[in-house]
Amino acid sequence: MQIPIEWYLILSSALFIIGAAGVLLRRNLFIILLSVELMMNAVNINLVGFSRFHETLIGQNFVLFTMAVAAAEAAVGLAIVTALYRNKRTLMIDLFNTMKG
Amino acid sequence: MGYIWLIPALPLAAFLITILFGKWFIKDSAHWLPILAMAGAFGLSVAALIQSWGAEEPYVLNLWQWFTSGDFQIPLALQLDQLSAVMCTTVTGVGLLIFIYSKGYMHGDPGYYRFFAYMSLFAFSMLMLVLAENYLLLYFGWEAVGLCSYYLIGFYYHKPSAAAAGKKAFLTNRVGDFGFGLGVMLIWTLVGTLSYSGVFDAVGAGEVSDSALVAIALLLFVGAMGKSAQFPLHVWLPDAMEGPTPVSALIHAATMVTAGVYMVARSSVIFASARPALIVVGIIGTFTAIYAASIGIAQNDIKRVLAYSTVSQLGYMFMALGVGAWVAAVFHLVTHAFFKALLFLGSGSVIHAMSGEQDMRRMGALRGKIKTTYWTFLMGALALSGIFPFAGFWSKDEILGMQFKGGGYIIWIVGLIAAFITAFYTFRAVFMTFWGNDRTDPEVGKHIHESPKSMIIPLGILAVLSVIAGLVIGLPPEGGLLHRFLEPVFQHANEILGVEHHGFGALDVVLMIVSVLVALSGIALAYLFYIRRPDELPQKAGKKAGWLYKGIANKWYMDEIYNVAIITPLVEGSRVIYKWFDVAVIDGLVNLAGRIWGGFGKMARPFQTGRVENYALIMFLAVVVIVAVVVL
Amino acid sequence: MAEKILFIIFGVLAIGGALMTITRKNVIHGLIALVFTFINVAMIYLVTQAYFLAVAQILVYAGAILVLFTFVIMFLDLREFREMEQFYPWQKYLVAILAPIALAEFIAVVVTASWIPTQQGITPEMLAEIGGNTWGVGVSLFENMLLPFEVASLILVAAMVGAVIMARKETTPNVALRAWAPADGPQPGQLEQEV
Numbered sequence: 001m002q003i004p005i006e007w008y009l010i011l012s013s014a015l016f017i018i019g020a021a022g023v024l025l026r027r028n029l030f031i032i033l034l035s036v037e038l039m040m041n042a043v044n045i046n047l048v049g050f051s052r053f054h055e056t057l058i059g060q061n062f063v064l065f066t067m068a069v070a071a072a073e074a075a076v077g078l079a080i081v082t083a084l085y086r087n088k089r090t091l092m093i094d095l096f097n098t099m100k101g
Numbered sequence: 102m103g104y105i106w107l108i109p110a111l112p113l114a115a116f117l118i119t120i121l122f123g124k125w126f127i128k129d130s131a132h133w134l135p136i137l138a139m140a141g142a143f144g145l146s147v148a149a150l151i152q153s154w155g156a157e158e159p160y161v162l163n164l165w166q167w168f169t170s171g172d173f174q175i176p177l178a179l180q181l182d183q184l185s186a187v188m189c190t191t192v193t194g195v196g197l198l199i200f201i202y203s204k205g206y207m208h209g210d211p212g213y214y215r216f217f218a219y220m221s222l223f224a225f226s227m228l229m230l231v232l233a234e235n236y237l238l239l240y241f242g243w244e245a246v247g248l249c250s251y252y253l254i255g256f257y258y259h260k261p262s263a264a265a266a267g268k269k270a271f272l273t274n275r276v277g278d279f280g281f282g283l284g285v286m287l288i289w290t291l292v293g294t295l296s297y298s299g300v301f302d303a304v305g306a307g308e309v310s311d312s313a314l315v316a317i318a319l320l321l322f323v324g325a326m327g328k329s330a331q332f333p334l335h336v337w338l339p340d341a342m343e344g345p346t347p348v349s350a351l352i353h354a355a356t357m358v359t360a361g362v363y364m365v366a367r368s369s370v371i372f373a374s375a376r377p378a379l380i381v382v383g384i385i386g387t388f389t390a391i392y393a394a395s396i397g398i399a400q401n402d403i404k405r406v407l408a409y410s411t412v413s414q415l416g417y418m419f420m421a422l423g424v425g426a427w428v429a430a431v432f433h434l435v436t437h438a439f440f441k442a443l444l445f446l447g448s449g450s451v452i453h454a455m456s457g458e459q460d461m462r463r464m465g466a467l468r469g470k471i472k473t474t475y476w477t478f479l480m481g482a483l484a485l486s487g488i489f490p491f492a493g494f495w496s497k498d499e500i501l502g503m504q505f506k507g508g509g510y511i512i513w514i515v516g517l518i519a520a521f522i523t524a525f526y527t528f529r530a531v532f533m534t535f536w537g538n539d540r541t542d543p544e545v546g547k548h549i550h551e552s553p554k555s556m557i558i559p560l561g562i563l564a565v566l567s568v569i570a571g572l573v574i575g576l577p578p579e580g581g582l583l584h585r586f587l588e589p590v591f592q593h594a595n596e597i598l599g600v601e602h603h604g605f606g607a608l609d610v611v612l613m614i615v616s617v618l619v620a621l622s623g624i625a626l627a628y629l630f631y632i633r634r635p636d637e638l639p640q641k642a643g644k645k646a647g648w649l650y651k652g653i654a655n656k657w658y659m660d661e662i663y664n665v666a667i668i669t670p671l672v673e674g675s676r677v678i679y680k681w682f683d684v685a686v687i688d689g690l691v692n693l694a695g696r697i698w699g700g701f702g703k704m705a706r707p708f709q710t711g712r713v714e715n716y717a718l719i720m721f722l723a724v725v726v727i728v729a730v731v732v733l
Numbered sequence: 734m735a736e737k738i739l740f741i742i743f744g745v746l747a748i749g750g751a752l753m754t755i756t757r758k759n760v761i762h763g764l765i766a767l768v769f770t771f772i773n774v775a776m777i778y779l780v781t782q783a784y785f786l787a788v789a790q791i792l793v794y795a796g797a798i799l800v801l802f803t804f805v806i807m808f809l810d811l812r813e814f815r816e817m818e819q820f821y822p823w824q825k826y827l828v829a830i831l832a833p834i835a836l837a838e839f840i841a842v843v844v845t846a847s848w849i850p851t852q853q854g855i856t857p858e859m860l861a862e863i864g865g866n867t868w869g870v871g872v873s874l875f876e877n878m879l880l881p882f883e884v885a886s887l888i889l890v891a892a893m894v895g896a897v898i899m900a901r902k903e904t905t906p907n908v909a910l911r912a913w914a915p916a917d918g919p920q921p922g923q924l925e926q927e928v
Contacts, residue, residue, distance in 0.1 A: 002854045003740050003780070006843050011744045011777070013839035015751050015770075021832040022755030024718050025825050028814060030760045030806065034767050037798065038751055041774050044790075048783050052854045057866075057873040063786055064874065067793050068885040072892030074798045078805045079896035085809050086902075092817060093714060100711030718824055718831075725831055728838045 008049025015042035029084070029091040033077050040070050102152055102160050105181050108145050108189055109228035111138040116221035123214025131214035132204040135221040139200050142228065143193035150186040157589055159185075159298070161234055172293065178234035180297060184431065184590045187583070188231035188363055191435050195355045195442050196224050198559035202446050203347040205555035206453060216256060216345065223249035227356050231363060235295040236285045239364065243281065243328065246357045247274045253348040254341045263343040270337035277327015277334055281364075284320030287313070301370040305593060311375070318371050318378030321364065322385075329361025329415045332389040336659055338412055342404040346449030349404060354411050354445050355438040362418045362434050366427050369594035373425060383423015387512050390416030392657070394522040398529070399654040402459050403448045406530045410485060411441055413519060420516060421500040424507045425598040427591045428584050433496035435583070436570050440484035440493055443563035447478035450552045450560065451534060456545050461533040463542060468535035470549045473557050475535050477564040482531045484567040486524035487620045494617070495571030502612045517619050524623025532631040739780050747773035758819050760806055764799060771795045782860060785867040 015038060022035030044063045051059025085091055115138035123131050153160070159182035167177040200220065207216050226249055230242025247270075255267030289295055291313055292303045303309060309317075325331070330338035341353045352358070365372060365382065372379050393412035400406045414437050421430035452459055454471050468475040484493035497520065504513040539546070551557070575581040630642070643650045652658065708715075750770030757763040771794045778787035821828075863869045874882060 003736055005848055007737075007740060007744070009843040010840055011747070013836060013843065014748050015774075017832050017836045017839065018748065018751040018755060020721060020835075021828050024714060024721060024828045025755060025820050027817070027819060027821055028760065030802070030811070031755065031757075031763055031819075034754055034763055034802070037794070038754060038767065038770065041771065041794070044786075045774060045777065048778055048781055048786060051783070052781055053848075055855050055859070057869045058877065060783055060786055060870050061874045061878050063783075064789065064870075065878075065881060065885050067789060068889060071793065071798055072888050074801060075892045075896040076899070078801060079898075079900035082805065082809065082900045091809075091811070091814060094712050094821060096713075097711030100709060714821060714824065718827060721828075721831060721835070725835045725838065728835070728842065732838075732842050 002052075005049055005053045008045055012042045012046040012049070015039075015045065027092045027094055029081055029093050032093065033074070033081070036077075037070060037074065040066055102149060102181060103162060104145055105149055105160075105162055105179055105232065106164060108142045108149070108193070109179075109225050109232060111142045111145075112221040112224035112228065114138065116218050116225060119214055119221060120218040123218055127214055129213060131217045132200070135217045135224075136197070136200045136204070138221060139193055139197040139224060142224070143190070143197050146186065146189040146193045149181055150190050153181055153183050153186045154586065155589075156182065158182075161298075167238075173289070175235060175237050175295065177238065178296070179232040180234035181232065182590055183587050184363070184366060185231050187431060187435065187587065189228060191438050192224065192227050192231065192356045195438050195563075196220075196227075196351055198562055199347050199351045199355075199442060199446065202350075202449070202556050202559040203345075205553040206347055206449055207345060208553075210345075212256060216253075219249055219252045219256070220348075220351065223253065223352060223357070227360070230360055234297060236288060236297075236300070237295050239367075240282065240285055243324070243360065243364075244278060246352070246360060247271065247278065247328070250274075250341070250352050250357055253352060254344040256344050256348065260343070266337075266340035266343040270341050273334050273337040274327045277324045279323075280320045280327070281324020284317050284324065287317050287320060291317070297367070301593065304370050304374055305597070309374075314371060314375040315378045318368070318375040319381065321368055321371070322378060322382055325361030325365050325419075326385065327361075328364075329358050329419070330412045331361070331385050331415065331419060332392055333659070335389065335393065335412045336663060339405050339408040339656075342402070342408050346404065346445060346452060349408070350442045350445035350449065353408065354441040358411060358415060359418070359434045359438065362415065362422065362430055365419070365422050366431055366591075369425075369427050369591055370597065372422070373594040373597040379423055379425065381423075382419050383509075383512065386416045386419025386421075386423055387515050388416070389413065390420060391515050391519040391522070392416075394519045394526065395653050396656050397526040398522060399650065400526075401461050403451065403461050403464075403530060403534060404445070404459055406461075406526060407441070407444050407448060410444075410523060410527065411437075413523060414441065414485075416519075417497060417500055417516070420512060421503065423512075424503055424509060425594065426500060426503040427594065428587050429496065429499045429503055431587060432575055432581075432583050433500060435574070436484070436492035436496045436567070439563055439570050440481045440491075440567040443477060443481035443560065443567050444485065446556070446560055446563065447474055447481060450474040450556055451478070453552050453556070454549050455541065456548055458542070458545055461530060463540055463545075464534045465537045465541065466535070466539040467541075467549070471551050473551060473560065477560040478535070479531060480564040480567050482527045484571075485527050486624060487520055487616060488524075488624075489613070489617050490568075490572060492567050492569070492571035492575075494613075494620075495575040498613050498616050499575065501616055502609055505612055506608070517616065520616060521619045521623045524620040525627045528624045528627035529631055532627055536632055537635055736780055740777060743773045743776040743780065746770075747777070758815055760811055760814075761803070764802055764806070768795045768799050771799070782855060782857060782866060784865075785870045 019035045019037075019039035019042060022038065023032050026032055026035070044066055047059045047062050047066070051057060081091065084096070088096070112135070115135045119127060119131055119134055127134070159180045162179045162181070164177045164179065167175045169175075200217070203216065203220065207213055210216065223246060226242050226245030228242075230239060230246060233239040233242055251267045251271040254270050255264050257263045258267075285295065288300055291309050292300050294300060294303075304314065327334045338353055338358065342349050344353070372382065390413050393409045393416060397406050397409035397413065400409060414433070418430045418433050418437075421427075421433065450471065451464070451467065451474060454467070454474070455464065458464065480491070484491035487494045487497045501513055501516045501520070504510075504516060541549070574583040643654075646653075655661075708719075747770050750766045750773060753766035754763045754770060757766060771790060775787040775790040775795075778784075778790060860866050860869065863872075
């Protein structure tokens with residue numbers, strides 16, 4: 001008995017919303033990065049679910065690319081975090097408001 | 102005669118090359134190109150003068166269509182007739198001599214190239230003015246000479262008085278030019294063309310009503326008043342002496358200021374058809390002649406004396422125009438160009454010798470030290486005073502004689518008095534400068550020297566011209582070479598006016614003797630005042646004359662009257678408008694517009710927190726809303 | 734049926750881990766919760782017969798990326814932040830309202846959409862036919878996706894270089910790398926004066 005596609009989508013939505021909420025809620029830049037990773041995983045679940053539903057493996061290939069991009073993003077993001085921390089001695093992002101109008 | 106376009110083009114080319122390359126490449130040899138250009142223009146002008154002899158119709162050279170706007174078509178066309186030829190020859194001839202003179206006078210000036218560039222530009226503008234074929238092109242030249250005059254008066258722009266004088270000249274000329282511009286527009290409105298021949302034919306055929314003609318003539322004359330420094334727009338000319346002396350000689354004595362005379366003579370048909378305007382011209386001219394002469398008595402600056410005498414002599418020219426003595430006016434214009442240029446250049450030579458001193462009270466007994474300058478200056482002074490047989494005598498006497506024979510006895514008497522005053526102040530200047538006691542500053546006295554050859558030679562040539570010009574072109578009076586030459590130009594106007602041609606008779610001889618006697622008595626009075634008893638008589642006379650002397654010495658309070666009557670109300674009115682209208686209303690409106698959007702900006706500012714999370718929240722909110730609206 | 738039960742178990746665990754991730758005060762705790770979530774997601778991949786992805790998920794995410802995070806957290810001394818307010822002052826209330834609404838909307842969209850199950854989905858038999866999941870993913874990747882695969886490698890290189898440049902300590906006064914900032918070397922103006 002197959003798992004219905006809706007289940008994948010609901011799980012994916014739940015994880016995605018939780019990740020988005022994390023981005024919006026937290027002040028700590030680290031947690032925000034973690035939340036972004038979470039959102040990406042939610043998308044991956046989506047892809048895998050549809051891959052199965054459509055009887056093709058292309059969707060799983062996409063997940064691989066997502067992982068590559070996630071790795072790149074994590075590397076660059078962490079580099080930015082280090083640079084920011086070195087310059088501002090803080091990671092609370094509501095304190096970074098030099099773009100204030 | 103297709104070459105006449107070269108006459109203005111040569112100085113223009115000299116101007117362009119000098120102004121573009123003068124600062125870095127030509128530098129101290131900047132005089133060569135303008136002098137050569139002027140020489141070329143002079144040669145061509147002489148050729149044109151000879152070729153235009155006896156021509157019935159003016160030669161018109163169409164260069165191209167300047168602009169077309171509906172019916173309004175203005176060709177860039179040059180016209181050569183006898184009047185233009187005479188003007189061209191005078192301008193280029195005197196100009197050439199003054200250019201040569203400037204080589205010595207301006208030597209070592211930091212603005213050497215600039216000076217020659219502007220002088221060339223002036224020559225171009227003036228030649229365009231006299232060669233124009235229509236009123237708009239005339240207006241172009243008119244404005245351009247005003248502009249050059251402004252540049253050259255303010256040539257020493259770092260001197261505040263020179264800058265102010267330049268501004269004054271420009272603004273005063275603006276008043277005149279405004280009238281002139283209105284006159285040109287009125288011509289266009291009423292006649293529908295601006296070319297001379299078209300306008301004159303229409304006027305001659307009686308297509309324009311008399312009152313309109315008077316209006317046109319008066320408006321044109323307002324322009325002439327500004328440019329030719331006639332009362333009450335004369336105030337700029339004495340101040341214009343702040344410019345370098347060659348500029349005073351070329352622009353403010355010999356050529357540009359005669360533009361008004363030229364323009365009235367050129368429009369002789371219009372003026373002849375508008376009798377009341379002609380009378381106004383005569384009255385203003387006569388009044389200016391005696392008014393300016395009276396001021397000349399009490400001036401101590403040698404150049405200012407000459408400046409007032411220029412205003413006065415221009416008054417004579419308009420006096421002549423006022424009775425339709427067109428040729429006499431042009432005759433006086435030409436001789437005046439010679440001797441006034443000579444006087445100015447001579448005074449420049451004196452100033453050069455005196456290391457820049459212009460006050461005659463600190464000169465004296467110079468005749469032994471700078472002989473050539475003295476003798477040439479004396480020639481000019483005699484010509485200006487109207488002593489037989491110098492050039493000024495013939496032309497001035499012709500003007501006065503025509504007044505007498507035309508029945509204008511009052512004008513004749515006023516003219517004679519003005520001639521008397523002229524002789525007096527001219528020789529006052531000569532005696533104070535070259536005779537009497539040596540009042541020079543000892544420090545300056547040590548360096549007195551004769552000017553270089555490049556300055557002396559033009560003086561000599563002009564002195565010769567001042568002596569013989571009248572004999573050559575003006576004899577016999579009212580029938581001389583110039584009269585016969587210019588006859589075709591003024592034929593039409595004379596027909597309209599119905600001027601009778603008087604022969605040369607015993608009356609003329611009597612009048613001549615009278616005017617020579619008057620001039621001689623003026624000189625004698627000056628001799629008495631400033632040579633025989635220089636220490637007491639001038640002061641005594643000044644005290645006796647009381648208010649008269651005060652008025653003269655203060656230039657009849659003309660500047661003050663302008664200050665009170667025009668400048669102060671203008672400034673104060675502007676200030677009131679500025680305070681109550683500009684600041685309150687206009688600025689208020691502009692600020693209001695700014696404040697409104699500033700307020701909107703302030704309202705929007707809180708959204709720009711600079712915190713990315715807030716932006717992300719907005720995005721999230723938007724997603725929620727969009728999903729709610731679109732999908733559900 | 735067993736599949737569905739496993740899916741629900743792992744799904745609930747993943748959601749729980751995710752909630753833990755975004756609520757923990759301590760970053761390390763949040764990180765460990767995230768690892769837990771990722772492992773549960775990997776289990777869901779397993780249930781879906783995406784074996785290669787399940788392994789890659791554990792290796793790349795839980796193994797590499799999150800270890801990188803751990804390293805950085807330990808390099809930077811973040812203990813002081815634990816004392817601070819962890820949630821965004823006023824935004825948190827808005828998010829608390831908005832997030833459930835968004836979730837409800839998403840679920841509503843998913844449920845109301847009509848899914849036409851034309852196929853049965855990938856079954857173990859089909860996978861066995863093409864030589865197993867890993868074989869299939871490999872063939873698909875290198876036959877259909879070769880160019881994107883190479884581009885992804887380029888992206889990784891670029892990210893690596895960028896990360897190195899940004900995170901390095903500025904010890905050498907190398908002017909060329911910091912062209913936008915004034916260096917200690919001679920200024921252009923000075924050079925002109927000397928010449």
